[in-house]
Amino acid sequence: MQKEKKERPDKYYSILNAAGTVFARLGLHKATISQIAQESGVADGTIYLYFKNKNDILYQFMSFKSDIFFEAMRRAVEGNDSADVKLRNLILCHLTEFQQDRDMAIVFQSEVRYRRDIASQIKDISKIYLDLLTEIIEQGQNEGVLRHDLFMGLVKRFVLGAVEGVINTWVAADGKYDLVSMADPLVELYLNGIKAR
Amino acid sequence: MQKEKKERPDKYYSILNAAGTVFARLGLHKATISQIAQESGVADGTIYLYFKNKNDILYQFMSFKSDIFFEAMRRAVEGNDSADVKLRNLILCHLTEFQQDRDMAIVFQSEVRYRRDIASQIKDISKIYLDLLTEIIEQGQNEGVLRHDLFMGLVKRFVLGAVEGVINTWVAADGKYDLVSMADPLVELYLNGIKAR
Amino acid sequence: MQKEKKERPDKYYSILNAAGTVFARLGLHKATISQIAQESGVADGTIYLYFKNKNDILYQFMSFKSDIFFEAMRRAVEGNDSADVKLRNLILCHLTEFQQDRDMAIVFQSEVRYRRDIASQIKDISKIYLDLLTEIIEQGQNEGVLRHDLFMGLVKRFVLGAVEGVINTWVAADGKYDLVSMADPLVELYLNGIKAR
Amino acid sequence: MQKEKKERPDKYYSILNAAGTVFARLGLHKATISQIAQESGVADGTIYLYFKNKNDILYQFMSFKSDIFFEAMRRAVEGNDSADVKLRNLILCHLTEFQQDRDMAIVFQSEVRYRRDIASQIKDISKIYLDLLTEIIEQGQNEGVLRHDLFMGLVKRFVLGAVEGVINTWVAADGKYDLVSMADPLVELYLNGIKAR
DNA sequence: GATGAATGAGTCTTCATTCAT
DNA sequence: CATGAATGAAGACTCATTCAT
Numbered sequence: 001m002q003k004e005k006k007e008r009p010d011k012y013y014s015i016l017n018a019a020g021t022v023f024a025r026l027g028l029h030k031a032t033i034s035q036i037a038q039e040s041g042v043a044d045g046t047i048y049l050y051f052k053n054k055n056d057i058l059y060q061f062m063s064f065k066s067d068i069f070f071e072a073m074r075r076a077v078e079g080n081d082s083a084d085v086k087l088r089n090l091i092l093c094h095l096t097e098f099q100q101d102r103d104m105a106i107v108f109q110s111e112v113r114y115r116r117d118i119a120s121q122i123k124d125i126s127k128i129y130l131d132l133l134t135e136i137i138e139q140g141q142n143e144g145v146l147r148h149d150l151f152m153g154l155v156k157r158f159v160l161g162a163v164e165g166v167i168n169t170w171v172a173a174d175g176k177y178d179l180v181s182m183a184d185p186l187v188e189l190y191l192n193g194i195k196a197r
Numbered sequence: 198m199q200k201e202k203k204e205r206p207d208k209y210y211s212i213l214n215a216a217g218t219v220f221a222r223l224g225l226h227k228a229t230i231s232q233i234a235q236e237s238g239v240a241d242g243t244i245y246l247y248f249k250n251k252n253d254i255l256y257q258f259m260s261f262k263s264d265i266f267f268e269a270m271r272r273a274v275e276g277n278d279s280a281d282v283k284l285r286n287l288i289l290c291h292l293t294e295f296q297q298d299r300d301m302a303i304v305f306q307s308e309v310r311y312r313r314d315i316a317s318q319i320k321d322i323s324k325i326y327l328d329l330l331t332e333i334i335e336q337g338q339n340e341g342v343l344r345h346d347l348f349m350g351l352v353k354r355f356v357l358g359a360v361e362g363v364i365n366t367w368v369a370a371d372g373k374y375d376l377v378s379m380a381d382p383l384v385e386l387y388l389n390g391i392k393a394r
Numbered sequence: 395m396q397k398e399k400k401e402r403p404d405k406y407y408s409i410l411n412a413a414g415t416v417f418a419r420l421g422l423h424k425a426t427i428s429q430i431a432q433e434s435g436v437a438d439g440t441i442y443l444y445f446k447n448k449n450d451i452l453y454q455f456m457s458f459k460s461d462i463f464f465e466a467m468r469r470a471v472e473g474n475d476s477a478d479v480k481l482r483n484l485i486l487c488h489l490t491e492f493q494q495d496r497d498m499a500i501v502f503q504s505e506v507r508y509r510r511d512i513a514s515q516i517k518d519i520s521k522i523y524l525d526l527l528t529e530i531i532e533q534g535q536n537e538g539v540l541r542h543d544l545f546m547g548l549v550k551r552f553v554l555g556a557v558e559g560v561i562n563t564w565v566a567a568d569g570k571y572d573l574v575s576m577a578d579p580l581v582e583l584y585l586n587g588i589k590a591r
Numbered sequence: 592m593q594k595e596k597k598e599r600p601d602k603y604y605s606i607l608n609a610a611g612t613v614f615a616r617l618g619l620h621k622a623t624i625s626q627i628a629q630e631s632g633v634a635d636g637t638i639y640l641y642f643k644n645k646n647d648i649l650y651q652f653m654s655f656k657s658d659i660f661f662e663a664m665r666r667a668v669e670g671n672d673s674a675d676v677k678l679r680n681l682i683l684c685h686l687t688e689f690q691q692d693r694d695m696a697i698v699f700q701s702e703v704r705y706r707r708d709i710a711s712q713i714k715d716i717s718k719i720y721l722d723l724l725t726e727i728i729e730q731g732q733n734e735g736v737l738r739h740d741l742f743m744g745l746v747k748r749f750v751l752g753a754v755e756g757v758i759n760t761w762v763a764a765d766g767k768y769d770l771v772s773m774a775d776p777l778v779e780l781y782l783n784g785i786k787a788r
Numbered sequence: 789g790a791t792g793a794a795t796g797a798g799t800c801t802t803c804a805t806t807c808a809t
Numbered sequence: 810c811a812t813g814a815a816t817g818a819a820g821a822c823t824c825a826t827t828c829a830t
Contacts, residue, residue, distance in 0.1 A: 033800060044800090048801065053800080054800070
């Protein structure tokens with residue numbers, strides 16, 4: 001039942017992380033192979049022993065991080081919790097993972113958003129996320145915890161958009177405050193809205 | 198009390214719009230000066246009569262669009278409406294403007310997000326937006342329409358993030374559906390949340 | 395009735411000739427764009443205003459030279475001369491043209507021979523030549539000047555191969571002797587062979 | 592009086608043949624050390640245990656093939672045959688050897704022709720060939736079989752050039768027909784020429 | 789003002805060659 | 810001897826920017 005992942009040499013991951021750092025600092029286009037090489041302490045040519053080209057580095061980076069991310073996500077929502085707890089766990093997990101890996105957070109938010117030239121496989125990342133949300137919300141509706149009169153397509157975007165907005169702000173603030181502590185207040189807003197009662 | 202705007206020649210705007218189109222299609226980095234020149238029907242060199250450099254074009258484009266955008270915003274929230282109506286007007290205006298100018302929507306969402314190299318002035322765009330939100334929410338609290346126990350910093354991001362999430366989805370779908378119709382359901386979610394009552 | 399050739403700017407030809415010189419000196423692969431640029435007194439980038447890439451330079455060079463070459467060929471064999479005179483004129487023309495343009499001679503003989511990656515259009519150069527030979531030989535057979543029991547496919551190669559062998563030797567000798575004077579003795583060998591009578 | 596040839600290990604020849612194949616397929620410049628290594632089933636670095644560098648491989652390849660080739664040549668013209676028979680044997684041997692070893696044929700015809708950077712030793716290959724021709728022709732003149740009024744320098748090129756032309760054509764046709772059968776008709780053309788009598 | 793030809797700095801990428809294991 | 814990972818020099822090509830016309 002173990003993860004069947006082909007083991008990559010250390011240098012592969014070394015380059016991958018260096019790339020993450022450089023991409024986060026400069027963005028895909030301004031980042032140069034030389035900078036990534038220097039950051040990971042190898043020669044330029046060495047990069048090409050492990051990656052097809054510059055785009056491939058970004059792709060592999062995102063794939064690698066996504067696998068970790070979604071594994072964490074899945075663990076966060078498995079079990080018999082009620083929908084509202086699951087939603088809270090999901091958001092908490094999301095913020096925790098991004099806080100722990102700010103390079104990923106930056107690259108993910110800035111590079112993956114609108115690139116039409118990035119493999120659609122990477123774009124599916126958010127699809128997985130949205131599917132998890134759908135599950136949770138439907139479960140919540142069945143449990144009677146969540147409203148039935150929800151336009152699912154919108155709600156999913158509403159939830160994901162708000163988290164990402166929070167993350168973007170945190171990133172823009174150079175991660176100076178605790179992102180994870182936003183989870184509970186955020187979920188509370190999802191659930192209750194801002195109207196006085 | 199007249200508008201203190203230096204009048205720009207037509208060609209300036211022609212280039213600006215061409216740039217918007219090309220930036221939207223290819224992104225800042227893949228877009229070339231030649232393409233912008235061709236799109237606007239001028240010579241490459243002409244662009245440098247009106248803009249300092251490539252980044253300046255993006256900057257001017259955003260400034261120009263922002264001015265229009267915030268003028269519309271301001272009109273949307275002026276008057277004596279109650280806070281919930283103003284919030285609805287703000288969101289409606291936001292979605293309307295972006296739907297009407299998809300180039301701006303794409304450029305704004307994809308290029309402006311994380312560029313550390315873009316003049317901070319442009320980043321202030323969202324500050325203005327957030328300030329409007331603050332005003333509205335505070336008014337709502339004073340009116341008793343909105344909850345008092347809100348962490349303002351989070352709520353603003355919550356609202357803006359959700360709108361942007363909805364816009365991003367619309368852009369990714371090539372603008373195939375009506376964005377503006379999302380305004381009311383979205384505001385309803387802001388106000389009431391997703392919890393069943 | 396004038397040649398309908400699109401006029402190219404001087405710089406196009408300047409680069410073309412520089413390329414010919416560099417290709418002749420170093421061969422296509424060892425020749426660098428920088429060297430060609432330097433030889434023609436322009437910047438590296440300028441080359442790309444006139445040529446798609448390095449291979450394109452070779453291709454254009456060959457096309458340009460071929461046009462001149464075959465125009466000369468055609469003039470050499472037109473008219474009402476008998477076949478043996480035409481053959482002599484053809485060979486004479488061939489040697490004259492190559493002697494006058496040693497860069498072309500070298501590039502043609504060394505680069506065009508075996509490159510599978512060169513557009514077949516260029517390979518057709520020798521086809522035109524072989525067709526001219528066919529015409530001449532058939533005319534000669536009709537006139538009774540040339541033998542009828544000739545395997546045309548072989549004879550054509552026999553004639554062209556021998557001329558090229560002579561040219562190759564001349565090139566290898568750095569063009570130190572008069573190539574054109576080889577024409578008559580060569581044709582005499584074609585016609586009479588080396589057997590004593 | 593034994594052959595003073597240093598015995599080379601099998602791997603040397605294995606690499607040599609692999610190189611011949613790869614050179615024939617791609618040409619010296621497009622062929623990579625890695626491809627040659629793979630073709631011969633050794634590691635890249637191993638090649639440098641047997642060869643100084645890439646050029647040296649080509650050089651050794653040509654030397655090796657030349658030795659075999661000229662050994663065959665010498666056998667073809669030794670004995671007391673008359674000059675015309677020797678000439679025929681020489682050409683026959685040439686075509687036979689090249690047909691049997693198409694890699695050599697391709698490499699020889701395409702790489703050796705014009706390389707100024709290839710050791711002159713390799714260029715001497717054709718010198719040996721031309722010397723053999725000289726011997727044969729002079730013998731033929733002494734025997735009265737061949738014309739006395741021949742410009743030897745030209746005749747040699749005439750003969751070699753024509754054979755090579757025939758070989759080139761055969762190579763370009765992917766060796767689809769029988770090259771050896773060209774020997775007799777070709778020699779017949781050498782001897783009698785194409786003029787009707 | 790307008791042009792667009794020219795520039796050349798900047799990058800990715802390849803691959804012959806080396807060398808620690 | 811053999812390996813093949815690592816190197817880094819070299820070169821094709823792009824494109825923002827300039828400037829003579």
